[in-house]
Amino acid sequence: MLQSYYTDGLKVLLSFFLFIAICSCSNTNGSENKRIAVVISTLNNPWFVVLGESAAERAQELGYETTIFDSQNNTSKEAEHFENLIAAGYSAVLFNPTDSEGSVSNVKRAKAAGVPVFCMDREVNSLDAATSQIISDSFSGCVALGEYFVRQLNKKGKYVELLGLVGDNNTWNRSKGFHSVVDHFPDLKMVAQQSADFDRSKAMEVLESVMQSHPDIDAVFCGNDAMAMGAYQALVAAGKTENVMVFGFDGADDVMNAISNKKIKATVMQSPKHMAKVAAELADLYIKGKRDFIPKTPIAVEVVTQENIHDFVAYGQDN
Amino acid sequence: MNNTIKYLLITIIAGVSLYNAIYFKKLDEVKKEASNTTFNAKNYANQFFKNDVESFKAINASDFLNHINADAQAYAENNGHKLGISSDYNFIVEGNAIVLEIEEEYIVVELESDQQRLKIATDFIFGNAIREGARRANIGDYQNTMDFNNISVELNNIVREQILPPFLQEVKVSDRIYFKGAAKVNTKRHTNENMKVIPMLLKINN
DSSP, X not given: OHHHHHHHHHHHHHHHHHHHHHHHHHHHHSOTTOEEEEEESOSSSHHHHHHHHHHHHHHHXXXXXXXXXXXXXXXXXXXXXXXXXXXXXOSEEEEOOSOTTTTHHHHHHHXXXXXXXXXXXXXXXXXXXXXXXXXXXXXXXXXXXHHHHHHHTTTOEEXXXXXXXXXXXXXXXXXXXXXXXXXXXXXXEEEEEEEOTTOHHHHHHHHHHHHHHOTTOOEEEESSHHHHHHHHHHHHHHTOTTTOEEEOSBOOXXXXXXXXXXSSOEEEEOOHHHHHHHHHHHHHHHHTTOOOOOSEEEXXXXXXXXXXXXXXXXXXXXX | OHHHHHHHHHHHHHHHHHTTXXXXXXXXXXXXXXXXXXXXXXXXXXXHHHHTTTTOOOEEHHHHHHHHHHHHHHHXXXXXXXXXXXXXXXXXEEEEEEEEEEOSSXXXXXXXXXXXXXXXXXXXXXXXXXXXXXXXXXXXXXXXXXXXXXXXXXXXXXXXXIIHHHHHHHOOTTOEEEEEEEEEEESSSOOGGGOEEEEEEEEEOO
């Protein structure tokens, strides 16, 4: 009787250990109970909100728990997020950096802790820190936008350029792409080039200030759509919407509507949904064992104008 | 005696810790060292045009047009080159042709082999068609993507400043020419009408 009791107990115990062993084996290679962190430069801009939410959504579809961290365009805040997510044992980071140089140390810290980082939209200036970087081909987009800009202005006129964050490579890739075209037309004069930090309110303030000294501008080239909307608001306030063309970059909802309504001339469509999806799927592959990744994958962008707006949707497709 | 040893020790420690802490170098030398470690896109582009363009293997332009018009997607995937995730494929093509029209931004030529028409750009020389068509560079090798982008800027500058001016001074309608250049095809929105070849080599064969 007693022997039978012990035998049954041993069987139960063995079954329990077997169950635990099976569970732990299935967790080793799968995505169950794994967590992915989504660290976004700022959630104060709808484009980045879509980027973060799309990344989290795709990661959840792949079976991961996700948390979105907002760096508020602050590298110190971003560093705090990395410390916390490394300590919390996240399996991967889908990362939109605040600063191409300043964010490198955060990515390296994650790498040293064995946490792979997949950059989205913005790059970091290091080839061996991030596992892979999925970036918009901002330069080529602004080359195409520059050509459209030149033709719309008939190769002559005065314009203002509103730059994004000066520490972000996208700011300069866009500006240099644009100037690699426009600077070949000597009758197109840039009367002011100022940073508005990719921010709508700052863009409005900066353009209002610039128009005090240059009231006769013909166009404004903005490094993102938030600034394009800010610039447009400044033109509305000054009663100059009919005389000044506004060009943006992103393909955000409000600018796409403004293009449809003939308020803004053009933007460049870069799809946050597509970049987020690719990044989440790469992270999933990493967690499942893949190790050889292409260091940088640019995603093509397209110019959206009042003529071809019907071919596009805001924030683009996810493929 | 003790003071002597103390001062001697302080001098030695100060000397060791300050040794090479401050030194002077000529500004020219510092600039030269920095430029040696900085990628020089202009040199890169010059070397390509000087050493590689003549011998670069190109696709016959008539074959290219026939294949692209038959099935752009399949042909592009097998024979073109694209940057990252994109529908824009790039090719290097060549051919002998007769000049039919000289327009402000391009010339229209008729291919001698099968009389198909093609535009060769003479203005608005921008984009990545040469770099990508020639498969000259890999973005993953460049820490800062702007270095990679500058390759296209410099390649296009050579076309604009060195390839086109002597050609445009001499070319006339009905001239027979040889061309080699880069063509970009967007497989989603391709039409022959909007395709232009960015010339890398132009010769008048009269």
